[in-house]
């Protein structure tokens with residue numbers, strides 16, 4: 001296989017970029033850090049525990065597979081990709097979810113989502129989203145228990161030990177009162193009961209388009225501003241390009257704008273769509289995953305637009321209140337096709353690969 | 365606005381890479397001249413095409429500039445003595461070639477006098493016919509000094525035939541570390557400009573565009589001054605972006621024209637010559653001097669006094685490194701630039717016409733990071749100046765599917781190395797491509813050979829078959845005769861026995 005060609009040790013170019021894979025992954029982690037820390041503050045110790053458990057198990061899953069294949073695990077773990085997979089998955093879980101949800105998800109992400117396909121670079125689907133969807137389908141109840149923010153500074157917030165108890169044993173009765181619904185979920189449930197948005201939304205704690213993100217939701221999805229800030233950092237560092245995030249957010253915003261204008265009592269506003277659920281996290285950190293998105297600019301625009309549009313469709317008319325994960329997976333499946341048909345134009349050739357005509361004036 | 369610019373637009377072209385250029389301080393050091401070494405080793409193949417054929421004998425005394433070896437075939441170049449002295453050997457040496465194979469070379473022992481032979485300067489080259497200029501350029505052994513080493517006169521004739529309107533002069537020198545062209549333009553701008561005007565005359569071009577990367581302000585200023593009197597010679601600063609010095613990319617940047625795949629630049633009305641080639645043409649015509657020396661950049665972390673050195677061809681890398689001094693044993697020696705240069709096995713290799721630089725890297729510069737798995741980040745695709753998909757080509761080659769790689773137009777790859785440079789997984793992409801290109805051309809050759817062999821085998825089989833047939837026929841005939849004879853004999857005996 002990879003041994004059919006064994007290149008000599010050194011060949012041109014003799015200069016290499018200072019970038020490397022671990023550095024890319026570490027920068028992404030750094031860009032996620034503010035939103036994550038905000039999530040910790042917002043939802044307290046249980047969130048911290050869940051985050052650690054999810055990452056731990058996704059690293060463990062990766063190491064296990066490598067051991068089974070008799071490959072050294074440490075160098076691969078150091079590339080940071082399993083860490084990032086676990087991290088992204090943790091950010092998309094309900095912050096007070098029980099430990100086994102994170103553990104199962106972490107293992108599923110790296111084993112089924114990634115190593116089964118052949119490891120880094122070989123997987124068709126985004127591992128974190130594969131795991132999230134698997135959890136959502138297998139444990140719909142546990143995946144939709146949300147809590148209202150209970151900041152660490154709040155005396156009612158669970159301490160380290162209580163937090164551990166919550167993560168390990170489920171929600172104790174003392175904290176029953178804090179369960180809540182996400183804005184998208186609430187709106188969907190109420191709509192299905194025939195209560196329109198004008199009435200249902202007033203009962204949600206924080207306004208849907210509150211920029212601070214202090215509301216019920218996944219561990220790291222609500223802090224839209226911090227996520228967008230992290231995304232901008234990645235743009236500045238040129239780790240990602242603007243194509244996917246801009247296309248995705250635009251493709252959510254445009255239908256939202258149209259339908260909200262048509263019937264504001266049935267369709268959420270653009271701001272609510274962009275600022276809630278996994279829109280920001282998805283646009284900057286998940287849809288932009290190198291491995292599972294197209295690698296030409298045009299392809300990325302199409303891919304991003306697809307994810308955005310499907311997200312809107314699923315949220316609005318589908319069975320689930322949130323659609324980013326499904327939309328990402330659907331577009332992941334289309335990525336090979338997009339890559340196949342949207343190739344960059346080659347110098348001296350037209351888009352279809354035919355050599356350009358030689359201009360008349362010079363052949364005369 | 366500034367920050368938005370950074371996201372949405374990049375400075376200059378949207379291809380290529382911007383490696384740390386390491387050009388200074390070497391580029392700013394004054395030009396030095398290497399004293400002629402005791403012995404010069406002059407390979408017969410310093411150009412693309414047929415190797416030159418020696419016309420001197422061992423023991424023969426030669427003067428500087430005297431013909432040592434003549435061109436052989438349509439595409440070839442003669443070679444001249446870089447100094448006066450005596451031919452002491454004609455034999456094989458290790459030549460600067462990726463294969464590291466031995467090559468025929470003439471060894472010249474300098475007599476220390478550096479005495480010129482006869483020269484035939486032309487006072488007014490513009491009074492000569494284009495054909496005469498091409499002839500003199502060819503006789504002076506001038507080849508493309510940007511690295512391609514294609515015989516210049518052949519290109520002149522091509523340009524003339526295809527009615528090229530614009531001469532593009534390549535002063536890009538986009539390879540990191542190198543500054544020999546920069547140095548030439550700083551110190552000898554008027555030679556370059558005169559040479560390029562002679563080339564314009566030779567190919568019948570109406571104007572010339574000189575592309576110089578913006579990171580060489582001194583060269584740009586000197587060239588602008590030298591080109592001032594000539595309205596049809598324009599000095600054009602171009603963005604410093606590798607591989608700006610690649611012909612196709614420079615043509616596109618300067619004229620907006622793209623050279624169609626499988627076509628030559630001359631077919632879109634332009635011809636590219638390097639600035640050093642222009643200076644060599646100037647010397648060949650105005651001074652009657654053949655190409656026997658050049659400016660070589662000696663640079664890299666292991667060099668004590670990096671800079672540009674004027675050196676006779678045939679001087680060895682060791683002579684140059686001895687001249688500039690080393691701070692440490694080089695961890696790697698490279699001929700040319702770090703992006704497309706050739707690895708040198710040792711320092712006893714001579715300087716040839718196309719040698720723009722010698723790099724002696726220290727251990728840090730020579731570090732090769734371990735290759736990892738492709739993360740499909742697309743950096744290689746964005747960097748490729750040809751618009752290819754390096755990761756897809758490499759995937760197919762890794763799987764042994766060379767035809768698959770060809771469908772991604774592997775043959776359009778200019779081996780610039782941008783993809784491998786940017787790859788965060790440090791995958792040696794260019795190696796895959798050169799391996800595949802080599803393998804494909806070997807297959808092509810063996811296909812031809814196989815076809816010929818198959819024909820021979822078929823002919824042989826047909827012959828054998830015919831022979832067997834004939835033998836069988838002959839045997840059958842003999843058998844029939846024998847049988848008939850037997851029958852006759854039996855008949856007789858029967859008759860004899862019957863009574």
Ligand code: SF4
Nearest residue numbers: 738739741742744787
């Ligand atoms: S730059 Fe390297 S890692 Fe990135 S897609 Fe290309 S080959 Fe893969």
Ligand code: SF4
Nearest residue numbers: 748777778780781783
């Ligand atoms: S594929 Fe070829 S042309 Fe493109 S960047 Fe790589 S080496 Fe250069």
